[in-house]
Structures are given as C-alpha cells and as structure tokens.
Amino acid sequence: MKKLSLSLLAVLIAIGLSGTSAKAKSADMDTILIELGQNSKIILVVKDQKDLETIKNYDINKMLKDLKLSIDSSSSDVNYLQITDESGTRYLQDTTIVWSNNEYPRHKAEINIGNKKLEVAADDWDDIEDEFDNDDLEVKKYEYVEDRRYRTKHSFNVELGMSNWLEDGKFPNDNNQPYAVRPWGSWLVGLSSINKSQVGGPLFVEWGFSLNWYNWKFDDDRTTLDKTPEGLSFGTIDPNLDPVKSKLSATYLNASFVPLLDFAKGTRKVKSLERGSLKYTSYKKRGIRIGAGVYGGYRLGSSTKVKTESSKDKERGSYYMNNFRYGVRAQFGYKGLDFFANYDLNEVFVSGKGPSLNAISFGIIL
DSSP: OEEEEHHHHHHHHHHHOTTSOEEEEEEETTEEEEEETTTEEEEEEOSSHHHHHHHTTBOHHHHHHHHHHHHHTSOTTOOOOEEEESSSOTTBOSSOOOOOSSSSOSOSEEEEETTEEEEEOOSSHHHHHHHHHOTTOOOEEEEEEEOOOOSEEEEEEEEEEEEEEEBTTBOGGGGTOTTOBOTTTOEEEEEEEEEEEEEETTEEEEEEEEEEEEEEEBSSTTEEEEEETTEEEEEEOOTTSOEEEEEEEEEEEEEEEEEEEETTTTOEEEEEEEETTEEEEEEEEOSEEEEEEEEEEEEEEEEEEEEESSOEEEEEOOTTBOSEEEEEEEEEEETTEEEEEEEESSOSBOTTTSOOOEEEEEEEEO
C-alpha cells in the first residue's frame, strides 16, 4: 500500500500554489525545510532527486480535499494523519506539475486535435533538434485514469459518415428512382464545437454547434439535376460521354442538444509520453455512453457536379432545397469509440418542387 503523509501533502501544496509566499532552504543532503509565515515549518525527507520528480505527478487539490475530510472526522488533538491509496494512482493527474523558478508555464505551445494533445516547451526548433540528437535523454511514461474535474468540458470533434435519404420510409433505390444515391461515396463530413455538461450522476448534456458538408452521390453517374419554374427535373447526360460521377452537395450550420447517459461519469484513461521539452498525451473515454436529442440547422449553400472523362460541370444554386432543417439524433459510445445517427424530420426539398425525401446519416465521431 502506498502512503502519503501529512507532511508530504503540505509540501505539495507549497510547491503547487505559486501564489503562496514561501522560503525554502536545504537543511542537509536529504532534508528540505520549508518555512511558511512566522510560526509554521514543514519538513520533507526524500531519498534522492527521483523522489522529487515523483511528487510532481500528483493532484494537490484532490489530496487537500481528502485531507480536510480526514481532519474534520478526526479528534481535535490529532497531530498526524495518513492518506492511504492501495493502487497508488488515486492522486495522479493529467498534467505533470513542473516546479520552475520563472514566471512562464512549462509549455509554450499546445496543439489539441480530437483526443490528442502535444505540448512544446522549447524556445526554438534548435533546442528540439538538440534533444533528438541526445540519446541519453529519458522518456517518461504515465498512464492513469483521470477523474472529471469540471461540470462543463469543451471539445472539438470531427464526424465522418455516410448520407442517404428516405422516401415514405424506404430508400429510393428500392423503386429505381433517378434520385437514388450510392451509400459508398455519399459522404458526410462535420466539424463540431461541443460542450459536455454534467447534470448529475451519469446524466450529461452535450450541446454546441457544427458545420456539416453533405454529398449525395447519385447511383446513376449519368444523372443530371436541373431547376425549372415547375420544380426539379432529373435527366441524363449525353450518351456519347463517359460519366465519372454526379452528385448534389449542401453545407449546413447546425445547433444540437443531446441528453446523454455516461456510465463512466466522464472519466478518461490518460497516457502521456514526455521527452525533454516535448510531451504527447492521449485521452481515451471509458465505459458506455448512450443518448438521444434534437438538432436544427440552416443551409449555407448547395451545388451540383457532373464529371465525365472529358469535362466537369459544377453549378451552384438552391435547387429548391429547404433553407432550414431539424431532426433527431442518437449517439452511442463504448470506450474510445463513438457513433451517431441523424434523421431530418422535415423534407430536403420544398414541398411540391421536388421528391419528398428525408435526409438520414450515420457515422463515427473522432
């Protein structure tokens, strides 16, 4: 069983809180004496520099909270408290605390892509090149479970999937309609800014905005789409031309609201690799997540594209597509995988100007 004594905790507090006025001095080779104020002294006894490095990986605030609970539940004459942790990972945190004598944070650049993060602390690229040439530079590895710390957490997500549409609950392919689309090639790409707020226990709400690009690739590469005063007209290209593809595209700006049950309560598995001034961290969700909600959007633009072996014809226009869309959304996740499905409750085209189609899409969230 790994143990953290009260004296160790107090030292961690002094190191982690940069606003605390403290004066440290060496008492001897293995002892650090820290004077706080006029009457308080804290002594930390360590074996070597490696012990000091280990201290930096613990969450001070979480220890302080547990310490306060221990003091409140103990007798008034207590003079020694011990916090125990069988796994030794209870207080490990996602960001390593680095004690520095300057006012600048450890990392000077930070790149976040999905569930990956890269931190760079070097002043310039020459320093990074020197580190790559240094074979003696140690690689530090951390792996632990991160507790949820904030009621609302923000993330940027990428959605990749396939799109289609339904006519009276059936795919147009079933009736050999000219507007039938090919599932493989009718892609949906989305960029979303999502907030995940905890309501209580495993209940969360995901809400935010997204930008979606829809591509409906017609099953028949010879299909053409024209806008006439009477409505949409579907035809075919010159039979002497060799078709490559024909599609209808649309871009939407959306807002979504999805209540979600996260049975892991937002905790994540964290893996970090640190070498010199570079630190790479990956986050992986845990448990099962399931939710359903609503969304609404506004069409920003649309176009058609017909490509043959000898030509490419792209035309922008509304093509009697509804400007607004709204629908229902379902999400399911297990550990590091998340899936979604969208169904538009209103029709893609204006009533009476085109076929009665409801858009549907599904895919993966990165």
